[in-house]
Amino acid sequence: MFPTAVAGYMLLKARSDDQLRFNALTVLESELFTMIYAVPSLVALILWLVWKYRATVTAHAIAGPQSVTPAGAVYWYFVPVMWFWKPYEAMKNLHSVFVGNGNYEKVTGWWACFWGVLGISFIIVTLLPESVAAASNLSSYYWWTVVLIVLEAIQVYAAIELIKEITTAETARTGPQNKSQPLPSA
Secondary structure, three states, X not given: OHHHHHHHHHHHHXXXXXXXXXXXXXXXXXXXHHHXXXXXXXXXXXXXXHXXXXXXXXXXXXXXXXXXXXXXXXXXXXXXXXXXXXXXXXXXXXXXXXXXXXXXXXXXXXXXXXXXXXXXXXXXXXXXXXXXXXXXXXXXXXXXHHHHHHHHHHHHHHHHHHHHHHHHHHHHHHOOOOOOOOOOOO
């Protein structure tokens, strides 16, 4: 999230000056920035998948087998075609076991943001030139990048809110415990 915030700040500060915009976008395309962005994103992805796996293990211990196994809550993100709905189904299972109110707005909002960011990324990759080599590319690059940064920020916020809601409900239901210890059988 921090690299996204830095990029957003750079782009917003440069919105009125073409040279500053060009410089900001050149920095965003650099290998160094890509690595600075990729490492925290990869760490966040791993933490997300570990949380989802552990929460699904707890849900299985409490409510019995669900439509998605704990391992499936992780690997369905990487299985073509199934990635369109199985991760969403796994999150709905978690929400229904722990929150249980039948209101899936946060789950649906998170899923919409997830696919919105992927869709906008696909549009950017396919429609825009490979790099900002000329001033004529600058405006479209600038606005698509701003849109993507805003959507990523919304996606991160939606995920955090969803995790907080499910984790709070999980803790209320099971009590604070060491996640490395298995749950006692009910």
